[in-house]
Amino acid sequence: MNSIETFNLTKKFKNRMAVDSLNLSVKTGEFFSLLGQNGAGKTTTIKMLCCLLNPSSGDAMLLGDSIIKNSTVVKQKLNVSPQETAIAPNLSVKENLELIARIYGSNKNEAKEKTEDLIKKFGLYERVNDKAKTLSGGMKRRLSIAMALISDPKIIFLDEPTLGLDVRARHELWNILKNLKGKITIILTTHYLEEAEALSDRIGIMNNGKLGAIGTAEELKKKADKNTFEEAFLYLTESEVIS
Amino acid sequence: MKYAIFASRNIKELLRDPFSLLFGIGLPLFLLFIMTALQKSIAVDVFEIKNFAPGMAIFSFSFISLFSGMLISKDRSNSFLTRLFASPLSASDYILGYSLPLIPIAIMQSSICFVVAVFLGLNFNLNIFVAILALIPVSLLFIGIGLLLGTIFNDKQVGGITSILIQIIAFSSGMWFDLNLVGGAYKTISYSLPFSHAVDLTRAIILNDYSSLIENFLWVIGYTIIIFGFSIIIFRKKMKE
Numbered sequence: 001m002n003s004i005e006t007f008n009l010t011k012k013f014k015n016r017m018a019v020d021s022l023n024l025s026v027k028t029g030e031f032f033s034l035l036g037q038n039g040a041g042k043t044t045t046i047k048m049l050c051c052l053l054n055p056s057s058g059d060a061m062l063l064g065d066s067i068i069k070n071s072t073v074v075k076q077k078l079n080v081s082p083q084e085t086a087i088a089p090n091l092s093v094k095e096n097l098e099l100i101a102r103i104y105g106s107n108k109n110e111a112k113e114k115t116e117d118l119i120k121k122f123g124l125y126e127r128v129n130d131k132a133k134t135l136s137g138g139m140k141r142r143l144s145i146a147m148a149l150i151s152d153p154k155i156i157f158l159d160e161p162t163l164g165l166d167v168r169a170r171h172e173l174w175n176i177l178k179n180l181k182g183k184i185t186i187i188l189t190t191h192y193l194e195e196a197e198a199l200s201d202r203i204g205i206m207n208n209g210k211l212g213a214i215g216t217a218e219e220l221k222k223k224a225d226k227n228t229f230e231e232a233f234l235y236l237t238e239s240e241v242i243s
Numbered sequence: 244m245k246y247a248i249f250a251s252r253n254i255k256e257l258l259r260d261p262f263s264l265l266f267g268i269g270l271p272l273f274l275l276f277i278m279t280a281l282q283k284s285i286a287v288d289v290f291e292i293k294n295f296a297p298g299m300a301i302f303s304f305s306f307i308s309l310f311s312g313m314l315i316s317k318d319r320s321n322s323f324l325t326r327l328f329a330s331p332l333s334a335s336d337y338i339l340g341y342s343l344p345l346i347p348i349a350i351m352q353s354s355i356c357f358v359v360a361v362f363l364g365l366n367f368n369l370n371i372f373v374a375i376l377a378l379i380p381v382s383l384l385f386i387g388i389g390l391l392l393g394t395i396f397n398d399k400q401v402g403g404i405t406s407i408l409i410q411i412i413a414f415s416s417g418m419w420f421d422l423n424l425v426g427g428a429y430k431t432i433s434y435s436l437p438f439s440h441a442v443d444l445t446r447a448i449i450l451n452d453y454s455s456l457i458e459n460f461l462w463v464i465g466y467t468i469i470i471f472g473f474s475i476i477i478f479r480k481k482m483k484e
Contacts, residue, residue: 050329080329084322090259102248
């Protein structure tokens with residue numbers, strides 16, 4: 001079964017085509033990465049799928065509901081960890097988590113239980129009562145992803161979750177993401193190719209608003225006839241190859 | 244009731260920034276003390292406590308615009324609002340969630356202002372309570388301005404624009420000098436803005452002169468409706484950008 005299906009999903013900003021007739025299917029429980037250079041259309045695609053941006057044309061179905069016709073229903077099923085850390089700076093770690101749980105419909109007790117659970121899973125216990133703004137970059141990212149998971153989403157969108165993190169913090173976050181594999185559908189955008197290669201079941205490569213290539217990391221390397229994923233990515237994002 | 248959950252977060256954010264709150268309450272009180280002391284040496288009508296305290300209550304509200312504008316613009320700049328826009332919260336949840344927490348802060352500001360004014364010589368009577376009540380809808384004007392600024396501008400711009408706004412409020416409201424003495428175009432422009440009407444409204448209640456109350460109240464409410472209306476339209480548009 002597919003969690004996400006897009007049908008000629010298109011977004012045009014004045015004269016610029018940001019996403020051009022995107023047709024994409026993501027299976028339930030799949031870890032799918034969306035790669036591309038800056039301005040390729042990754043973030044615009046994610047924003048449309050999260051109902052943050054209206055498509056210019058086309059549609060997408062998330063677990064059977066249209067992002068255009070049933071955005072309220074769709075929003076209840078998904079959650080997002082945006083590119084920036086997106087936390088309430090003067091609230092504590094615990095308060096941030098409880099806030100999001102309650103916004104998605106949990107009562108006070110449920111919110112507390114879910115918060116306790118995620119604080120343990122994400123190793124945030126020592127800083128649970130500290131204001132979010134005092135956390136390190138890595139801790140803020142962990143909190144941000146925990147906030148995206150506290151609503152028990154069926155689909156989670158992670159927009160460059162390891163951006164700006166040091167190697168250790170990035171690997172810690174990878175371990176957390178690996179543990180989520182198969183449990184929910186994960187859509188990841190990243191500029192770190194090794195991250196996509198290490199974590200993803202399948203990878204889509206976007207260029208100039210179009211989905212140029214799709215497959216496992218191995219399939220993409222074969223398609224490009226290259227030995228490394230980085231070489232394959234560079235080859236597949238050359239405009240003439242895509243077109 | 245999701246707006247109440249969001250509002251409780253916003254009131255925590257506001258109250259946990261004590262520097263801003265102290266400034267919003269402390270500066271008007273400081274001016275109240277200074278001008279009352281000066282009034283004893285140089286008698287000027289506008290600085291009499293019965294005239295000046297209503298002006299300072301309105302002046303303290305200009306910081307409400309700063310608080311709400313900064314809160315929203317910061318939520319936008321660190322993508323916290325992006326996270327919330329992807330949630331099931333509706334546009335009305337946001338507007339109520341951002342606006343409601345500022346009303347008790349406004350009541351606190353005006354109450355503290357009048358309590359201090361009583362210590363400085365203002366007659367303690369029922370009019371003070373009526374003025375505090377009348378200032379609740381007036382505070383919506385300043386909350387609406389903050390919503391509008393925070394929705395359009397980033398946090399750095401909001402800081403700068405609010406500084407200009409504070410000056411406009413100070414010079415167009417008649418809190419520092421009698422607008423009738425200046426007259427001409429200055430008076431006309433000042434009375435086409437809502438701030439002079441907000442000060443006159445509060446003064447009228449304190450002075451127990453209800454003759455122009457309705458007119459001043461309508462000016463303030465009219466502006467409040469227009470500014471809130473614009474804020475809601477722009478906020479809804481931003482939700483889909």
